[in-house]
Amino acid sequence: xxxxxxxxxxxxxxxxxxxxxxxxxxxxxxxxxxxxxxxxxxxxxxxxxxxxxxxxxxxxxxxxxxxxxxxxxxxxxxxxxxxxxxxxxxxxxxxxxxxxxxxxxxxxxxxxxxxxxxxxxxxxxxxxxxxxxxxxxxxxxxxxxxxxxxxxxxxxxxxxxxxxxxxxxxxxxxxxxxxxxxxxxxxxxxxxxxxxxxxxxxxxxxxxxxxxxxxxxxxxxxxxxxxxxxxxxxxxxxxxxxxxxxxxxxxxxxxxxxxxxxxxxxxxxxxxxxxxxxxxxxxxxxxxxxxxxxxxxxxxxxxxxxxxxxxxxxxxxxxxxxxxxxxxxxxxxxxxxxxxxxxxxxxxxxxxxxxxxxxxxxxxxxxxxxxxxxxxxxxxxxxxxxxxxxxxxxxxxxxxxxxxxxxxxxxxxxxxxxxxxxxxxxxxxxxxxxxxxxxxxxxxxxxxxxxxxxxxxxxxxxxxxxxxxxxxxxxxxxxxxxxxxxxxxxxxxxxxxxxxxxxxxxxxxxxxxxxxxxxxxxxxxxxxxxxxxxxxxxxxxxxxxxxxxxxxxxxxxxx
Numbered sequence: 001x002x003x004x005x006x007x008x009x010x011x012x013x014x015x016x017x018x019x020x021x022x023x024x025x026x027x028x029x030x031x032x033x034x035x036x037x038x039x040x041x042x043x044x045x046x047x048x049x050x051x052x053x054x055x056x057x058x059x060x061x062x063x064x065x066x067x068x069x070x071x072x073x074x075x076x077x078x079x080x081x082x083x084x085x086x087x088x089x090x091x092x093x094x095x096x097x098x099x100x101x102x103x104x105x106x107x108x109x110x111x112x113x114x115x116x117x118x119x120x121x122x123x124x125x126x127x128x129x130x131x132x133x134x135x136x137x138x139x140x141x142x143x144x145x146x147x148x149x150x151x152x153x154x155x156x157x158x159x160x161x162x163x164x165x166x167x168x169x170x171x172x173x174x175x176x177x178x179x180x181x182x183x184x185x186x187x188x189x190x191x192x193x194x195x196x197x198x199x200x201x202x203x204x205x206x207x208x209x210x211x212x213x214x215x216x217x218x219x220x221x222x223x224x225x226x227x228x229x230x231x232x233x234x235x236x237x238x239x240x241x242x243x244x245x246x247x248x249x250x251x252x253x254x255x256x257x258x259x260x261x262x263x264x265x266x267x268x269x270x271x272x273x274x275x276x277x278x279x280x281x282x283x284x285x286x287x288x289x290x291x292x293x294x295x296x297x298x299x300x301x302x303x304x305x306x307x308x309x310x311x312x313x314x315x316x317x318x319x320x321x322x323x324x325x326x327x328x329x330x331x332x333x334x335x336x337x338x339x340x341x342x343x344x345x346x347x348x349x350x351x352x353x354x355x356x357x358x359x360x361x362x363x364x365x366x367x368x369x370x371x372x373x374x375x376x377x378x379x380x381x382x383x384x385x386x387x388x389x390x391x392x393x394x395x396x397x398x399x400x401x402x403x404x405x406x407x408x409x410x411x412x413x414x415x416x417x418x419x420x421x422x423x424x425x426x427x428x429x430x431x432x433x434x435x436x437x438x439x440x441x442x443x444x445x446x447x448x449x450x451x452x453x454x455x456x457x458x459x460x461x462x463x464x465x466x467x468x469x470x471x472x473x474x475x476x477x478x479x480x481x482x483x484x485x486x487x488x489x490x491x492x493x494x495x496x497x498x499x500x501x502x503x504x505x506x507x508x509x510x511x512x513x514x515x516x517x518x519x520x521x522x523x524x525x526x527x528x529x530x531x532x533x534x535x536x537x538x539x540x541x542x543x544x545x546x547x548x549x550x551x552x553x554x555x556x557x558x559x
Contacts, residue, residue, distance in 0.1 A: 030051040030052075030062070031051065031062065031066050031069060032066055032069055032070065032073070034054065035053070035054050035055075035069075035073060035081065036051040036052060036053055036054060036060070036062070036069055037051060037052050037054060038050070038051055038052075039051065039052055039059065048062070049061065049062060049063065050062060051069070053072065053073075053077075055076070055077045055080055056076065056077070058072075060072070108150050108152055108153075109148055109150045109153060113148075114153070117144070117148070117153075118156045118160065118161070118164055119164060119168065121135065121155065121156060121161060122156075122161050122164040122165045122168055123168065125161060125165065126165050126168070126169075132158045132161055132162060133158060135155045135156060135157065135158060135161055136155075136158070140155065141154070141155050176206075176218055176220075177245065177246075179208070179210070179216060179218075180206065180208070180245055180246075180247050180250070181246075182210070182211070183208040183209075183210065183247075183250060184250065184554075184557070184558070185208065185209075185250055185251075185252045185557065185558040186206050186207070186208045186247050186250045186251050186252070187206070187207045187208070187251070187252055187253045187254075187255065188204055188205065188206060188207070188220075188238070188241075188242075188251055188253070188254045188255065188271075189204070189205045189207065189254070189255040189256070189276075190202065190203060190204040190205070190238060190241075190254065190255070190256055190262075191203055191256065191257060191262075192225070192229050192234065192259075192262070199224060200224065200225045200226070200229070201222055201223065201224055201225065202221065202222070202223050202225050202234075202237050203219065203221070203222045204219070204220045204221050204238065204241045205217060205218065205219050205220065206218060206219075206220050206245075206247070209539065209557050212543065213539045213540070213542055213543035213546070213557075214539070215400070215401070215402065215539060217399055217400075220241055220244075220245055221241055221244075223237075225237065229261050230261060231261050231262075231264035231265040231267075231268065232265075232268070234261055234262060234264075234265035235265040235266075235268040235269055238254060238265065238269055239269065251271050252271065252272060252558060253271055253272045253273070253274045253450070254266055254269055254271045254272070254273055254274070255273075255274045255275070255276060256273070256275065256276065257275070257276045257279040258275050258276065258279050258280050258283060258442070258445070263275070263445075272447060272450055273447065274404070274446070274447055274450065274451075275445060275446050275447075276396075277396050277407050277410075277411070277446060278340070278392075278393045278396040278397045280439075280442045280443075280445075280446070281389060281392060281393055281396075281414075281439070282340045282341075282393065283442070284435060284438045284439045284442060285343065285386065285389060285435075286337055287438055288431065288434050288435045288438055289343060292427075292430075292431055292434070293378065293427035293430070293431070294378055294379070294382050294427075294431070296375065297371055297375040297376075297378055297379055298335070298343070298346075298347075298379075300368075300369055300370070300371050300375070301332075301334075301346055301347065301350050301371070301379075302334050302335070302346075303368055303369075304332065304350070304357065304361075304368060304370070305332040305333065305334040305346070305350075306334070307366065307368055308331065308332055309331070309332075309334075314360065314364065315331060317360045317363070317364070318331075318332075318353075318356060318357065318360045321355075321356040321357075321359045321360050322353060322356045325355060325356055325359075327352075327353065327356060330349065330353070332346075332349055332350060332353065332357070333345050333346050333349050334346055340393055340397075341386075341389070341390045341393060341394075343386065344383065344386040344387065344389070344390055347379050347382060347383050347386070348383060350371075350379070351376065351379060351380060351383065354371075354376065358370065378427070381424075381425075381428055382431075385417065385418070385428075385431070385432070385435075388413065388414060388417045389414065392410045392411075392413065392414060395410060396410060401537070402458070402538060402539065404450075404451065404454040405451075405454040405455050405457065405458035405460075405461060405538065406458075406461075407446075407451050407454075407455075408451050408452065408455050408461075408466040408467065409455065409461050409465075409466040411439075411443065411466070412465075412466035414439070415436070418432045418435055418436045418439075419432070420432050420433070449478065452464075452467065452471070452475045452478075453475065453478060453479060453482075455467075455475075456475050456476065456479060457479070457552075457555065457556040458538045459529065459531060459532045459536075459538055459541045459542075460531060460532055460533070460534055460536065460538055461531070462526070462527065462529075462531060463531055476523070476527070479523065479552075479555070480523055482555055483523065483551055483552065483555065522548070522549045522550065522551070522552050523552060525548070525549075526549055526552055529545075542556050542557070
């Protein structure tokens with residue numbers, strides 16, 4: 001029988017053997033956290049140039065590089081090592097052995113592409129008035145990573161974005177300054193406006209025709225103003241902008257709305273003033289509708305719109321009725337005095353959804369006074385008159401084509417629309433008469449001579465059909481005097497380029513032009529040229545004929 005002392009000695013010997021075996025096994029542990037072990041030589045020594053896979057016992061040559069070993073594990077033993085970590089030969093780095101996705105294997109973006117994205121982000125934030133802190137949003141970060149297939153892409157920091165915005169502004173300002181320096185004549189348009197946060201701003205835009213007869217329009221300033229919008233202050237602000245951009249000797253006209261302070265400010269400036277005819281037309285519409293036979297019907301439309309706007313349940317019932325009738329699900333709208341063409345939008349939307357509105361109101365308890373058939377008929381007739389006003393407003397309010405020469409043909413078209421017909425009821429005849437009277441009164445304040453010269457120098461309207469026959473010869477006399485004068489006065493710069501074909505077709509006038517006696521010289525040849533189509537661009541025509549008309553083309557460029 002073994003004694004207690006002998007038993008302890010035996011256990012101690014056994015533990016020592018086990019410990020030595022574990023240490024020997026640990027000494028064989030190879031790279032990648034023991035997923036490979038070193039091979040033993042015949043003399044039981046360790047062969048550090050050959051390793052054996054712990055899973056499939058396959059032998060591999062090993063020369064301090066784990067790339068082939070890692071590839072073997074990813075290809076053959078993903079399941080076994082999916083939750084394990086594999087280090088490098090020296091255990092310094094750790095990476096997952098799971099199979100990488102296509103996104104993770106994607107190529108990283110180049111520095112040039114990253115710079116382009118940074119510029120785009122800066123332009124987006126500046127142009128759309130986004131907060132700079134948006135670059136810290138995690139959702140935006142993930143969206144860019146998915147779109148670029150680069151999971152390592154990082155959005156630029158706020159500091160980087162601000163620096164890039166200032167850099168882009170500097171580059172853009174330099175480019176615009178060079179464009180203004182190369183221009184002979186510049187026209188300005190400006191407006192004072194108030195933001196939602198009740199801050200006052202002045203926006204000034206420059207318009208010019210470059211050497212290639214291309215219209216260029218761009219903002220010169222959107223500056224915050226703290227003084228009251230008196231005429232003196234407005235004039236000083238415009239003057240400061242021209243001096244800042246060094247164009248005080250190049251400005252020909254200043255276009256503003258018909259507000260009294262802006263008109264008074266324009267009188268103090270050494271430039272011709274061109275009132276905004278689109279604004280003038282909208283003021284006429286607003287004034288004539290205030291006290292007219294349409295007032296009751298329009299008031300009912302507004303109350304019905306408010307009824308649905310303030311009740312989500314009623315709005316949903318209206319949408320259900322629209323769907324049942326096969327109409328688009330759209331809300332009613334209400335007119336706002338300062339929103340152009342909003343009365344027409346309110347009338348059109350109501351008449352289009354009249355059946356759905358009546359069906360919805362019939363199922364509800366309310367105190368609304370619905371429109372009668374006679375009132376709906378009145379609104380339909382009013383819609384016919386206001387529709388051309390909308391086209392003219394949009395035409396004159398365009399920003400990408402010349403509009404100065406289109407003013408008189410557009411007003412001529414409106415005069416024909418406002419002529420009473422035999423089918424007009426009494427209230428419509430009265431409304432048209434009031435409208436025409438108010439519009440004529442406002443037309444007297446516009447720069448008619450300037451607009452007449454612009455119309456004559458537009459190859460679409462040079463037959464002057466929009467003018468009375470006894471006014472046409474006078475216009476050509478003015479132009480001839482300008483050509484003969486060594487220091488001719490500056491003539492208006494167009495604020496836009498070619499109008500859209502749909503809107504332009506309404507400008508065709510029905511009167512015939514007289515066959516005027518031709519004067520010798522380029523002016524006579526120009527008058528003899530056939531008028532181009534309404535949808536054609538007058539600037540393209542002048543670009544092709546500038547060489548033939550010399551001084552006349554220079555006059556047209558300033559007009």
